[in-house]
Amino acid sequence: MSDGVDALKAGQRLAVIDILRGLIIVIMALDHVRRYTHISGFALDPMDFHVSNPILFAMRWSAHLCAPAFVFLAGVSAWLQYVRLPDIRRLSIFLLSRGVWLMVVEVTIVGLGWSFGWPVPVLLGILWAIGWSMIALAGLVYLPRKWVLIVGLVITLGHNLLDSIHASQLGMFGIVWNFLYEPRLFSLGGMPVLALSYSVLAWIGVIALGYGMGHIFLTPDRDRRLMLLGAGLLILFLTLRGGNFYGDPRPWAMQAHLEDTVMDFMNVQKYPPSLLYLCVTLGVVLLLAPWLERLPARLERILGTFGAVPLMAYVAHLYIVHAVAIVAHLAMGKPLTGAFNSLYMSIKHPTALQGTDLPLWMVWVCWVIVIALLYPVCRWWLGIKQRHKNWWLAYL
Numbered sequence: 001m002s003d004g005v006d007a008l009k010a011g012q013r014l015a016v017i018d019i020l021r022g023l024i025i026v027i028m029a030l031d032h033v034r035r036y037t038h039i040s041g042f043a044l045d046p047m048d049f050h051v052s053n054p055i056l057f058a059m060r061w062s063a064h065l066c067a068p069a070f071v072f073l074a075g076v077s078a079w080l081q082y083v084r085l086p087d088i089r090r091l092s093i094f095l096l097s098r099g100v101w102l103m104v105v106e107v108t109i110v111g112l113g114w115s116f117g118w119p120v121p122v123l124l125g126i127l128w129a130i131g132w133s134m135i136a137l138a139g140l141v142y143l144p145r146k147w148v149l150i151v152g153l154v155i156t157l158g159h160n161l162l163d164s165i166h167a168s169q170l171g172m173f174g175i176v177w178n179f180l181y182e183p184r185l186f187s188l189g190g191m192p193v194l195a196l197s198y199s200v201l202a203w204i205g206v207i208a209l210g211y212g213m214g215h216i217f218l219t220p221d222r223d224r225r226l227m228l229l230g231a232g233l234l235i236l237f238l239t240l241r242g243g244n245f246y247g248d249p250r251p252w253a254m255q256a257h258l259e260d261t262v263m264d265f266m267n268v269q270k271y272p273p274s275l276l277y278l279c280v281t282l283g284v285v286l287l288l289a290p291w292l293e294r295l296p297a298r299l300e301r302i303l304g305t306f307g308a309v310p311l312m313a314y315v316a317h318l319y320i321v322h323a324v325a326i327v328a329h330l331a332m333g334k335p336l337t338g339a340f341n342s343l344y345m346s347i348k349h350p351t352a353l354q355g356t357d358l359p360l361w362m363v364w365v366c367w368v369i370v371i372a373l374l375y376p377v378c379r380w381w382l383g384i385k386q387r388h389k390n391w392w393l394a395y396l
Contacts, residue, residue: 014080014217015304017073019292020285022303024069025313026371029321031063033367036325036339037358049255049263055360057263064270067126068281070310071203074130075152075210076217078137079145083218092138094394099134101395102127105315113318116326116340122194127314129198133207136200140208149212155205160275163249183271202273206282223290233283237276241265247275305378311396312381313374320373324366332358 034046038056046052046060082091106127114123140148159181167174167182178184180201186194216225244251248268255261268277293300306313326339337356358366385393 013308015300016222016289016293017076017080017217018304018307019295019300020069020289021073021307021310022305022313023288023292023307024066024285025306025310025317026303027062028066028314029317029370029374030363030367031060031066032318032321033325033370034059034363036321037328037363037366038360047263047267049260049267052263054259054263057266059363061266064277065281065285067129067198067203067270068206068273068278069285070126071130071133071206072210072282072285074134075137075207075212076214077210078134078141078207079211079214080217082141083214088141092141095134095138095141098395099131099138102131102134102311105311106131109315110318113315113322116322121192121341124194124196125198129200129203130207132200133203136204137207137211141211145212145215148208152205152208152210152212155201156209156278157275159202159205159272160247160249181272197271199272202278206273206278209282226286226289230283230286230289233279233286237279237283240279241268241276247279248277249274302375305375305382309378309381309385309396313378316377317370317374320370320377321366324370324373328358328362328366329356332362334358 034056044051046056049057052060078091078095081094082088085091106125107122110125110127111121111123115121137148140151143151162181165177165181167177167184170177178196179199181199183199184196185192186196213229216222216229219225239245240247241252250267250269252261252265252267255264266280268274268280270277292303295303322339326336329336329339335356337353381396385396
């Protein structure tokens with residue numbers, strides 16, 4: 001472990017984390033391109049085998065890796081920051097302030113990027129979840145690392161025991177339950193004004209797991225440990241899911257067609273993230289991680305650039321995806337219905353989105369264009385962060 005610690009204290013970054021985060025950003029971009037070019041994806045659930053198909057399902061399912069990876073790696077990065085500069089109070093203040101900042105970005109810049117319309121709906125998404133998770137971790141870091149890991153395990157393994165509790169049963173405290181565990185769409189006068197997709201309790205468990213397991217990334221046998229953990233999570237997923245024992249509120253069943261059965265089996269709950277959702281997604285992520293530093297050097301560099309500036313990549317990609325989708329619709333002679341205020345359109349006028357989809361091959365074309373446009377933005381911003389060491393750049 002000493003070599004890894006020495007590298008961190010010398011100011012070096014762990015390449016595997018940046019590359020992994022970069023890969024997740026690229027996968028996420030594909031899903032968001034799909035949403036805006038295959039626009040009925042806002043109104044129809046691509047995870048529902050009754051209305052979806054294997055290609056759309058795979059596109060959406062691959063994006064399920066993103067949120068758990070981001071939150072888990074946020075916890076890992078917090079531990080590595082402590083190793084680099086072992087000052088708990090300083091780490092706690094940083095996590096608290098960065099968590100608040102991420103939530104501000106979520107309800108302002110990100111909301112506009114999603115909607116391209118007015119009034120901007122408040123979308124409490126992944127940055128909201130990471131923000132509150134960081135705030136919780138700001139308190140947890142005063143515990144020994146092993147105790148933080150135990151907290152993460154208890155939340156992750158046990159939160160599905162709360163599935164039978166619903167906000168509607170709690171009266172005036174229901175909104176607190178929405179915040180913690182049960183996502184909700186809030187409307188005013190029939191207009192959706194706030195979408196709370198990422199209730200925070202389970203995500204706090206994930207960031208605690210990342211912090212508690214962060215030391216693994218500094219061990220000489222890192223790859224072996226990550227692969228064993230990943231394989232163990234997938235075995236747990238297959239065991240619990242196979243028998244519909246525990247860990248997801250939606251049981252699967254045999255269907256008339258094999259592909260429908262596979263889709264039903266793999267369709268685990270993301271909002272809030274069930275235990276089985278976290279097992280299968282983090283299992284895949286941990287299995288992937290050891291192989292990423294074996295990629296061609298140029299691809300490593302590209303992915304590492306995205307992963308080294310994740311907040312810039314996330315915010316910028318929303319605007320680029322949305323703009324590219326509008327241009328693509330115009331180029332293909334498709335109406336722009338849903339290109340603006342898509343959340344409102346998908347809820348209030350879903351039938352108006354029919355006939356606005358671009359063909360699936362255009363989803364892939366637009367995705368490549370988005371990545372090509374996003375890379376120079378991220379490379380430029382990474383250069384600024386490398387040349388200037390102002391404290392506030394750590395928040396961007």
